[in-house]
Every structure is written in C-alpha cells, then in structure tokens.
Amino acid sequence: MKKLSHLLLLMVLGQYLHAQQLLTNRTDKNSFPLVNGTAAAIYTDSTDDWLVNKVATLLQADVEKVTGKKPALIHNIADAPANVVIIGTCDRSRMLQSLRNSNKISYGDLNGKWETYRIQTLVKPFAHIEKALIIAGSDKRGAAYGTLELCKQIGVSPWYWWADVPARKQETLHVNSTARLSTPPTVKYRGIFINDEAPAFANWTKEKFGGFNHKVYEKMFELLLRLKGNFLWPAMWGNAFSDDDTLNPVIAHQWGIVVGSSHHEPMLRAHDEWRRYGKGPWNYVRNDSSLRDFWRKGIMRMQQHESIVTIGMRGDGDEPMTEGTATALLESIVKDQRQIISDVTGKPAAATPQLWALYKEVQDYYDKGMRVPDDVTLLLCDDNWGNIRKLPPAGAPSRGGGYGIYYHFDYVGDPRNYKWINTNNVARVWEQMHLAKAYGADRIWIVNVGDLKPMEFPISFFLDYAWNTNDLNEDNLRKYYTLWAGEQFGTAYATRIGDILRRFGQYAARRKPELLDAGTYSLTAYKEATRVLSEWETLLADAEAVYAAVPADHKDACFQLVLHPVKAFTIVHQLYHAVAMNRQYAAQHDTTANSWADKAKQLYISDSLLSIQYHQLAGGKWNHMMDQTHIGYTYWQQPASNSMPAVSYITRHQPAAITPDTPKDTLPYFSFAAAAYTNALHRGGIRWKVIPDIGRTGDGITTFPVTRSLPLNKNSPCLEYGFFSADTGKIAVSCYFSPTLDFTGGKGLKYAISVDNEAPVIVGLHENGDWNKWVADNVISRTTSFRLRQPGKHTIRYWMISAGIVLQQITASYGTLPASYLPPPATVNDHEHY
Numbered sequence: 001m002k003k004l005s006h007l008l009l010l011m012v013l014g015q016y017l018h019a020q021q022l023l024t025n026r027t028d029k030n031s032f033p034l035v036n037g038t039a040a041a042i043y044t045d046s047t048d049d050w051l052v053n054k055v056a057t058l059l060q061a062d063v064e065k066v067t068g069k070k071p072a073l074i075h076n077i078a079d080a081p082a083n084v085v086i087i088g089t090c091d092r093s094r095m096l097q098s099l100r101n102s103n104k105i106s107y108g109d110l111n112g113k114w115e116t117y118r119i120q121t122l123v124k125p126f127a128h129i130e131k132a133l134i135i136a137g138s139d140k141r142g143a144a145y146g147t148l149e150l151c152k153q154i155g156v157s158p159w160y161w162w163a164d165v166p167a168r169k170q171e172t173l174h175v176n177s178t179a180r181l182s183t184p185p186t187v188k189y190r191g192i193f194i195n196d197e198a199p200a201f202a203n204w205t206k207e208k209f210g211g212f213n214h215k216v217y218e219k220m221f222e223l224l225l226r227l228k229g230n231f232l233w234p235a236m237w238g239n240a241f242s243d244d245d246t247l248n249p250v251i252a253h254q255w256g257i258v259v260g261s262s263h264h265e266p267m268l269r270a271h272d273e274w275r276r277y278g279k280g281p282w283n284y285v286r287n288d289s290s291l292r293d294f295w296r297k298g299i300m301r302m303q304q305h306e307s308i309v310t311i312g313m314r315g316d317g318d319e320p321m322t323e324g325t326a327t328a329l330l331e332s333i334v335k336d337q338r339q340i341i342s343d344v345t346g347k348p349a350a351a352t353p354q355l356w357a358l359y360k361e362v363q364d365y366y367d368k369g370m371r372v373p374d375d376v377t378l379l380l381c382d383d384n385w386g387n388i389r390k391l392p393p394a395g396a397p398s399r400g401g402g403y404g405i406y407y408h409f410d411y412v413g414d415p416r417n418y419k420w421i422n423t424n425n426v427a428r429v430w431e432q433m434h435l436a437k438a439y440g441a442d443r444i445w446i447v448n449v450g451d452l453k454p455m456e457f458p459i460s461f462f463l464d465y466a467w468n469t470n471d472l473n474e475d476n477l478r479k480y481y482t483l484w485a486g487e488q489f490g491t492a493y494a495t496r497i498g499d500i501l502r503r504f505g506q507y508a509a510r511r512k513p514e515l516l517d518a519g520t521y522s523l524t525a526y527k528e529a530t531r532v533l534s535e536w537e538t539l540l541a542d543a544e545a546v547y548a549a550v551p552a553d554h555k556d557a558c559f560q561l562v563l564h565p566v567k568a569f570t571i572v573h574q575l576y577h578a579v580a581m582n583r584q585y586a587a588q589h590d591t592t593a594n595s596w597a598d599k600a601k602q603l604y605i606s607d608s609l610l611s612i613q614y615h616q617l618a619g620g621k622w623n624h625m626m627d628q629t630h631i632g633y634t635y636w637q638q639p640a641s642n643s644m645p646a647v648s649y650i651t652r653h654q655p656a657a658i659t660p661d662t663p664k665d666t667l668p669y670f671s672f673a674a675a676a677y678t679n680a681l682h683r684g685g686i687r688w689k690v691i692p693d694i695g696r697t698g699d700g701i702t703t704f705p706v707t708r709s710l711p712l713n714k715n716s717p718c719l720e721y722g723f724f725s726a727d728t729g730k731i732a733v734s735c736y737f738s739p740t741l742d743f744t745g746g747k748g749l750k751y752a753i754s755v756d757n758e759a760p761v762i763v764g765l766h767e768n769g770d771w772n773k774w775v776a777d778n779v780i781s782r783t784t785s786f787r788l789r790q791p792g793k794h795t796i797r798y799w800m801i802s803a804g805i806v807l808q809q810i811t812a813s814y815g816t817l818p819a820s821y822l823p824p825p826a827t828v829n830d831h832e833h834y
C-alpha cells in the first residue's frame with residue numbers, strides 16, 4: 001500500500017519534474033527487481049572512478065534503509081546473483097565496455113556529453129544473470145547523478161542527513177523497463193556558497209566536527225551531488241578551505257565537486273590566507289610581486305582538482321578597490337594571473353575554467369569597457385537581494401566562457417543583514433533565473449546560502465531548476481511545492497505541506513524579519529497589522545496540525561522544514577504586534593498597555609525557546625544552527641545579541657478621549673490584484689502570463705517572451721482593469737511591482753498607464769527611485785494621476801513597454817490613502833468585477 005501511494009505521488013505530481021520515472025508497480029518481464037524478496041547486487045569495476053564506487057555504497061545503504069534488505073556490493077560479475085545493478089562510466093568501466101563490444105548495450109548517445117546518464121534494463125546479459133539494471137554515466141558525475149536519482153526515487157531524500165528526513169519504507173522495488181537517457185544539465189556549473197557562516201554554522205561545525213574540515217565538507221559534497229549540484233564556494237569567514245584541512249580539496253575532487261573561491265578571493269586563495277600569510281599590503285601597484293607569489297600558490301595547490309578560478313581583484317576583503325583604480329591596471333592584473341595559471345599548469349590559461357565576477361563596483365569596470373579574455377565566464381550578479389543587475393543583451397554573440405549568475409538567499413550588508421531564516425519566495429527565484437536563462441546566462445549558477453540550513457527548500461529549487469530549466473514554468477510552478485513536500489513527507493502530506501511552504505514563501509518574502517519592527521504594519525489602515533498577523537496565525541495552526549499528524553519518525557524533519565520557519569516568523573510578528581499595541585495604549589495612558597507589555601515579553605522569551613527547541617532536535621544534532629541574532633537591529637549590521645523592543649507600563653489609568661480614525665479607511669479606492677484584469681490584450685506575439693504567488697499578497701503578471709520589449713504604440717499589449725465610479729475628479733493610480741532592476745543596462749525599465757481614452761503616460765520604473773527602500777519593502781510602486789471626467793464605467797490600461805516587469809497590484813484612489821506597508825487589500829480579485 002505504501003509502495004502504491006508513493007508511486008502514485010511520483011506519477012501524478014512528478015511527471016514534469018521527473019520526466020524519467022524510474023519505479024513501477026506494474027512489473028513485466030523486463031522490469032528490474034531491485035528488491036523482491038531479496039535485494040539485487042550492485043556491481044562496479046573496482047578500477048572505475050572513486051565516485052562510482054562511492055555512489056554504489058550510497059545506493060546500497062539507501063536500499064537497505066528503504067527495504068531492510070542490504071544489496072551485496074560486488075566487483076566480480078561471477079559473484080552476481082540473478083539480478084544485478086551495474087554502475088559505471090562509459091570510458092572507465094571495463095564491464096560497460098565489454099557489454100558494448102558484445103552489442104548488448106549501446107551508449108553512443110552518451111559520448112562526449114557532460115554529466116549525462118542512461119538507465120536501462122538488460123535481460124540475460126550473462127548466462128547466470130537474469131536481469132541487469134545498467135546505470136551508465138557519460139562521466140563520473142553522470143554515473144553519480146543516475147544512481148542518486150534512483151536513490152531519491154526509491155524514497156531517500158537528498159536531505160536525509162541534513163534535515164533528518166526518514167527513508168520511506170517499502171517492501172519491494174521494481175525499476176521499469178523503459179530505457180532512459182537524461183539530458184545534459186541546462187547549467188554547466190550549479191553550486192552553493194557557504195557564507196556569513198558565523199555564528200550559526202561556524203559554532204555548529206566547531207562543536208560537531210571540530211571546524212570546517214573534510215568531515216563536514218564530505219557531508220556537503222554528498223548533499224550537493226544528491227541535489228545534482230557540482231560546484232562550491234566554501235566557507236570563508238575566517239576559514240580557508242585548502243589551508244584549514246589539506247584533505248578538503250582532495251576529497252572534493254573525489255566527490256566530483258568543482259571548487260572555486262568567492263568573488264573577491266582570486267586564484268583559489270581564501271581571503272583569510274592573506275591575513276595568515278600575506279606579506280605587505282593588498283595593493284597591486286605597491287606589492288605586485290608578493291601578490292603574484294601568493295596567487296601562484298593557489299594554482300600550484302589546485303593540481304588536477306577540478307576548479308573554477310576566480311580572477312580579477314577587489315579591495316582587501318569584500319571592499320572596492322581604491323577610488324580611481326584604473327581599468328588598465330585591472331586588465332594587467334588579469335593578464336598576470338593568467339600567466340601564472342599558464343606557467344603553473346603548463347597549458348594555455350584558457351584550459352583552466354575561470355570566472356570574473358561583476359559584483360558590486362566591478363560591474364562598473366565592465367560597463368566602462370574593461371574586458372577579460374573570451375574563455376573567462378562573466379559571472380553576473382544580483383543586487384544581493386535576489387534582483388539580477390545585469391544580463392547579456394538578448395541575442396548577444398556567444399562568448400567562449402559564457403555568462404553565469406551569482407545569486408543570494410542570504411546577505412550581510414545594506415540595507416540590513418538577512419541571515420536568520422529562509423525568506424526566499426521561490427516564485428521570484430524562478431522568475432529571475434528564468435530571465436537569466438532566457439538571456440543566455442547559463443554557464444554557472446551559484447547561490448549564497450548562508451549557513452546552508454535552514455535554506456533546504458530554496459536550495460533544492462535552485463539546483464533542480466539549474467539542472468533542467470525546461471522542467472519548471474509559470475504554469476506548473478505550484479506543483480513544485482507539493483512534489484518537494486511529497487519527497488520529504490510522502491503522499492499523505494504532500495498537498496498540505498506543499499501549500500504551507502507556498503504560503504510561507506510568499507509571506508516571508510514581504511519583509512526580512514531583521515527589518516520588521518512594531519511600526520511595519522499599520523494598526524489602523526485596513527486593519528493591516530491584524531490581517532497580516534492572522535494570516536501567520538492561520539498558517540501556524542496549519543503547520544502545527546500537520547506536525548501533530550506526521551508519524552513520529554518524521555517529526556524532526558517536519559519541525560525543521562515546516563513548523564520552525566512558520567512558528568519563528570509568527571512569533572516575531574506577534575511580538576511586534578504586541579509591542580505596537582502596548583505603545584498605542586501607553587500613548588493613551590491606558591493600562592491595557594500593561595497586558596500587551598507582558599505579552600510582548602512572553603513572546604520574546606518564546607522566540608529564544610523556539611531556538612532552543614531547534615537546538616535540541618535529534619539529540620542536539622543541530623545545536624547552534626539557530627544562533628543567529630535577529631531582534632534588535634538598529635542599522636545594517638547585526639546586534640551582538642537579541643534585545644527586547646522597548647515597552648512601557650502605565651500606572652495611572654487616564655485614557656485620552658479617542659478620536660475615531662475610521663474616515664481614513666472609508667476613502668473610496670479600488671484595488672486590483674494584477675491577475676484580476678478585465679481583459680488581457682496579447683498582441684504582436686507577446687502574451688500576458690500569470691506567475692503564481694510571486695507578489696507580496698498574490699500572483700504577479702508579466703509578458704512572455706521575456707526577451708522582447710516593444711516601443712509603445714496603440715497596438716501594444718495591454719491589460720485592462722474596469723471599475724465603476726459614481727465620483728469624478730482627480731484619481732491616483734498606483735502600480736506595485738516586483739523590484740526588478742534594469743538588467744539591460746539601460747536607463748530604467750518602462751511601462752505606460754492610461755485611464756479611459758486619455759493618452760498613455762510612460763512611466764520609468766526606476767526613475768528617482770530609492771534602491772534601499774525597494775529591497776527592504778520588496779516592491780517598487782509608482783503613482784500616476786488622472787482625471788475621471790464623468791461618473792460611470794472606467795478602464796485603467798496598463799501597457800507593456802519593457803520586458804521583465806512583474807506587476808503585482810494596481811490601486812486607484814481619490815485623495816491620499818492612509819499609510820500602510822502592503823497596498824490596500826484587493827477589492828477586486830477576479831475577472832468578474834466589471
């Protein structure tokens with residue numbers, strides 16, 4: 001029964017994401033019995049790559065976890081029982097070569113491919129073998145991904161260790177007989193950056209592993225491979241990957257993980273190594289020969305380890321170079337670095353993959369004309385807040401090194417650090433990375449994941465999407481939540497938990513918890529604070545209920561992946577709400593303030609108790625992972641410890657007469673959820689499409705293809721929003737957008753807006769804008785005024801000009817609306833309003 005339900009889940013939900021469905025419950029003469037009473041054996045050539053033999057042991061352990069039956073691991077085919085899994089790389093497995101030479105298999109379709117695998121069943125490959133399941137990799141990672149895909153589909157989550165997800169028990173396992181060939185990954189290098197790792201990850205790893213050594217990295221390498229990633233920028237806050245433990249790069253290479261160093265750590269040398277061993281200033285004009293010696297060591301140490309070398313130079317640490325640094329100097333630095341690469345490797349520099357990260361001010365050098373050789377990947381970056389700053393022009397000539405993206409799920413810097421818990425809405429991640437792919441930035445995708453935990457869900461999303469961008473689109477995005485929930489918790493909970501994750505992503509992205517305070521949401525306008533709080537409390541009730549319902553062995557995983565993030569956010573909202581209520585009553589000399597003060601103090605304690613609960617999970621396995629401070633920020637940098645927001649007590653009850661605030665709320669306004677248009681005019685090959693859940697309160701809408709912009713004309717694509725107004729006069733129309741930047745490098749993205757038959761007004765999305773506010777509020781809003789000339793039916797038209805703009809909401813109001821953080825709640829949510 002369990003087997004049936006798991007398969008149904010994969011079939012119903014998984015078709016788009018796992019086009020290659022491996023398991024079957026309808027056995028036929030060709031399907032492969034991985035476990036049927038007994039377990040098939042697993043064969044590898046002992047001379048095949050280390051990684052092939054390693055993943056064979058992972059499959060062995062996973063089959064045992066799922067079925068209780070441990071497959072034998074063999075290197076001599078004569079030892080095989082009736083059924084055997086054969087794992088190998090095409091070029092190193094003598095077994096695969098001999099099967100091919102005897103025309104039993106063909107793997108021509110793997111030749112020369114990057115990280116590709118073929119899975120097929122063979123009947124009677126040898127006299128003593130009934131059936132063999134062949135997992136052939138075009139290279140070692142291809143073989144690993146094929147094997148680990150099987151591990152995932154039999155019921156072992158990639159997060160089994162990192163989030164304590166139990167294996168889904170099954171008695172039998174049959175692999176279906178259809179041969180499957182994976183497509184090479186869309187993005188060649190797909191990775192994560194462990195960053196901002198103190199205090200949480202650093203304290204945890206010190207206690208559990210003794211530091212950032214190969215023991216903890218090995219856990220990360222396995223996770224990365226199970227998630228079909230292949231690239232890592234290691235932790236660098238006082239840590240130095242290759243210097244802290246010389247086994248780190250060796251073991252990374254064995255695991256097939258390509259290692260680099262972050263955007264400001266050139267030539268595979270950690271920033272902390274300069275602090276440890278550097279001689280003289282980090283200044284190429286004054287100290288070039290010492291810097292070259294320092295860098296040479298990074299390349300010498302690289303040996304044969306697969307790496308991507310960061311080139312270029314920034315200031316010391318994560319700082320810009322000095323004012324006025326000449327492009328010519330930077331170009332000569334790159335030239336010298338490439339000379340070192342070539343000297344040390346004995347090959348042309350172009351034979352070693354390199355990247356140049358256009359991070360922060362470095363992009364300005366590029367924009368002013370600095371260039372690097374064609375084989376170097378240009379790593380374009382977001383603004384540290386998930387909004388891509390620059391993309392290659394659509395249809396730009398291809399470059400040898402291509403383009404990549406450095407993205408953030410966590411950040412230290414302006415306007416505020418966000419490094420406590422997950423605040424990433426994957427709908428926005430999809431939309432931005434889809435833009436990246438559409439504009440050709442697909443050689444490297446690397447994302448800053450902070451402490452790794454608790455970013456489990458967005459990390460899976462990012463790497464799944466990088467693996468195959470064709471799998472996910474605006475129409476099937478919502479299924480991802482359910483599918484991922486099902487992979488961790490099984491069919492029975494997939495829909496419920498998927499829905500919790502979806503709502504969480506949307507609510508959490510409204511504002512980073514580090515930026516929340518008692519004044520964020522209005523207590524008066526639209527009862528905003530109460531409404532937002534009640535959304536969180538409803539979500540918490542759902543998360544508590546599902547946590548109570550999941551089987552005992554899933555509770556730790558459910559706490560980490562579902563309940564904790566929801567509860568942590570809810571408590572913070574409850575805390576700031578209680579503080580706001582306290583301050584409101586205290587201002588009125590009303591002793592009701594006192595119970596709110598007590599409540600706030602209680603909630604402040606609840607916040608730390610929740611972290612303690614996290615730390616005590618699984619016998620203390622995750623102690624310190626929630627050490628990050630998050631209450632009491634006064635500027636961008638984190639406070640040394642949390643601090644209770646100020647509350648006050650009223651000793652003499654002398655409430656002032658309250659002037660009712662109500663007229664503010666009754667000011668006439670119309671508020672349209674973006675997708676609640678009356679008409680969508682798709683024109684000139686451009687279509688309006690809804691991106692579900694991308695907005696702060698709902699869906700968003702944008703145009704496809706995302707690479708096509710159009711000058712405004714009377715036939716431009718537009719959306720119409722109809723409304724009825726008995727009033728006339730001046731009306732302010734506000735549009736609310738996702739904070740997309742002008743990734744085209746132009747003077748700002750544009751749209752146009754009109755009311756009734758008036759000429760459209762062209763609006764610059766970024767004109768006179770305040771980036772700090774956009775990212776803190778996670779929205780850009782623009783207001784344009786019009787005049788309604790007669791009462792009756794009216795139409796707002798929103799015209800497309802630039803591609804890539806995501807509209808979330810439109811409001812129209814007479815006069816100034818009361819201040820609120822979110823736009824006034826939608827008065828119009830569907831198409832039926834006009």
Ligand code: REL
Pocket residue numbers: 195196262263264317318384410411412413448
């Ligand atoms: O988010 C970023 O990319 C930077 O803040 C970091 O890369 C940077 O290295 C910082 O952690 C410290 O140096």
